[in-house]
Amino acid sequence: MDFRKNTLLVLPNKLIRPILNQPLLAKVGTFTTVLLLFFTFFSLGAQESDVKAGKKLFNSNCAACHKLNKKAVGPALKGVSAKYDREWLYSWIKNSSAMIKGGDPQAVAVWEEYNKVAMNAFPLLSNTDIDNILAYTDYIPPAPVASASSAQAIPVSSISSTSNDLILAALALVFIMLVVMLFLVQKTLKRIAVASGVDVTPPVKEKRPPLWQVIAKNQFLIFLMVIGFLLSSAYFVYGYLMQIGIDQGYMPVQPIHYSHKIHSGANQIECKYCHSSARVSKHSGIPSLNVCMNCHKNIAEYNGEEDLDNGYTKDFYTKEIKKLYDAVGWDEDNQAYTGDTKPVKWVRIHNLPDFVYFNHAQHVQVGGVECQTCHGPVEEMEVMYQHSSLTMGWCINCHRETNVKLKENEYYAKIHDELSKKYGVEKLTVAQMGGLECGKCHY
Numbered sequence: 001m002d003f004r005k006n007t008l009l010v011l012p013n014k015l016i017r018p019i020l021n022q023p024l025l026a027k028v029g030t031f032t033t034v035l036l037l038f039f040t041f042f043s044l045g046a047q048e049s050d051v052k053a054g055k056k057l058f059n060s061n062c063a064a065c066h067k068l069n070k071k072a073v074g075p076a077l078k079g080v081s082a083k084y085d086r087e088w089l090y091s092w093i094k095n096s097s098a099m100i101k102g103g104d105p106q107a108v109a110v111w112e113e114y115n116k117v118a119m120n121a122f123p124l125l126s127n128t129d130i131d132n133i134l135a136y137t138d139y140i141p142p143a144p145v146a147s148a149s150s151a152q153a154i155p156v157s158s159i160s161s162t163s164n165d166l167i168l169a170a171l172a173l174v175f176i177m178l179v180v181m182l183f184l185v186q187k188t189l190k191r192i193a194v195a196s197g198v199d200v201t202p203p204v205k206e207k208r209p210p211l212w213q214v215i216a217k218n219q220f221l222i223f224l225m226v227i228g229f230l231l232s233s234a235y236f237v238y239g240y241l242m243q244i245g246i247d248q249g250y251m252p253v254q255p256i257h258y259s260h261k262i263h264s265g266a267n268q269i270e271c272k273y274c275h276s277s278a279r280v281s282k283h284s285g286i287p288s289l290n291v292c293m294n295c296h297k298n299i300a301e302y303n304g305e306e307d308l309d310n311g312y313t314k315d316f317y318t319k320e321i322k323k324l325y326d327a328v329g330w331d332e333d334n335q336a337y338t339g340d341t342k343p344v345k346w347v348r349i350h351n352l353p354d355f356v357y358f359n360h361a362q363h364v365q366v367g368g369v370e371c372q373t374c375h376g377p378v379e380e381m382e383v384m385y386q387h388s389s390l391t392m393g394w395c396i397n398c399h400r401e402t403n404v405k406l407k408e409n410e411y412y413a414k415i416h417d418e419l420s421k422k423y424g425v426e427k428l429t430v431a432q433m434g435g436l437e438c439g440k441c442h443y
Contacts, residue, residue, distance in 0.1 A: 054136030063377040081134040251385035252347040265379035278360040399435040
């Protein structure tokens with residue numbers, strides 16, 4: 001008698017049948033799914049925050065008050081994630097005023113350390129956005145690899161690429177071996193089962209109705225789907241409508257390229273030198289080209305740093321200076337004006353609605369507000385863009401959090417003394433001095 005056959009006769013059919021009835025493709029598909037989930041999990045766990053996205057968010061939201069390596073309006077942010085808990089940072093960035101009012105010890109300590117000036121709230125930043133910003137503040141550039149004098153240095157990228165190729169090849173080999181083993185095991189079990197008289201024919205499954213028919217018969221489920229659709233549609237429609245008129249990030253191309261990065265940043269030209277009307281007028285004003293010629297009569301060529309990656313070369317900047325000469329009618333050879341001028345059609349970047357009244361002189365000259373508070377880090381902008389949202393909520397939030405500056409400012413002295421005694425405080429916000437009255441900003 002065959003020993004193998006007698007042994008298999010002892011095995012219950014209930015243990016053999018499920019194994020044999022499962023198709024080979026199903027086994028392979030299940031195993032593949034498990035592998036994909038495994039590597040997806042670890043790849044997601046190992047994925048680092050986007051440093052480039054963090055740099056962009058930092059420049060647009062944080063750079064006006066913070067620097068990486070030195071103290072500014074706020075603290076230096078290099079390595080800030082190691083000083084505070086991540087959840088605490090989420091809450092602080094989104095609404096620092098609420099944490100201060102709630103009596104959070106760390107929040108109150110930071111607030112008092114920096115002259116009790118509350119940080120602007122950023123409720124629109126998600127946790128992922130904040131993680132990207134923190135990744136940028138924690139980023140340490142890799143040190144350059146010094147090449148050996150006696151041997152050629154191997155690039156790090158090539159080593160990493162070779163290691164990844166070897167790992168992928170090993171995983172592929174293991175996968176192929178497992179598939180072959182499954183095939184052999186199934187084939188062996190099926191042959192032994194047939195010899196033992198076990199029926200390996202898969203059972204006929206009962207045909208089920210399509211999913212849409214099952215949903216169509218369930219009226220309650222249809223009701224919930226309709227309600228969910230209406231609510232989600234209302235949410236997205238509302239979100240779309242609230243974006244109308246908000247041009248944050250608007251960056252038009254001007255007829256003559258003007259780099260704030262070079263003028264305000266590298267050359268440290270004060271904003272009010274060009275926008276002089278901001279001291280005395282509602283509008284900051286577009287500088288006259290004659291203001292440009294105060295310097296460019298003698299500066300006909302650019303000799304500063306280049307940005308080759310973005311195409312901002314010395315030749316590019318020099319050509320833009322020639323456009324200026326052509327517009328004002330300046331004869332470079334004879335050092336005289338020809339009288340043949342060409343008007344420059346500048347594209348407006350910041351455009352408030354007609355029913356909104358904003359006075360630059362009140363903020364810049366009287367209030368002592370820095371230009372970067374509203375316009376962002378202009379000293380870092382190659383191309384000027386709208387930094388802030390300029391919505392009513394954004395303005396109101398600033399008025400609620402900004403203290404009135406009294407140093408060398410007698411404009412508010414009398415009313416500040418009266419209201420500070422009334423409210424029992426030493427410093428008053430703009431809102432406490434009437435900065436939220438509708439007539440202040442609306443006709």
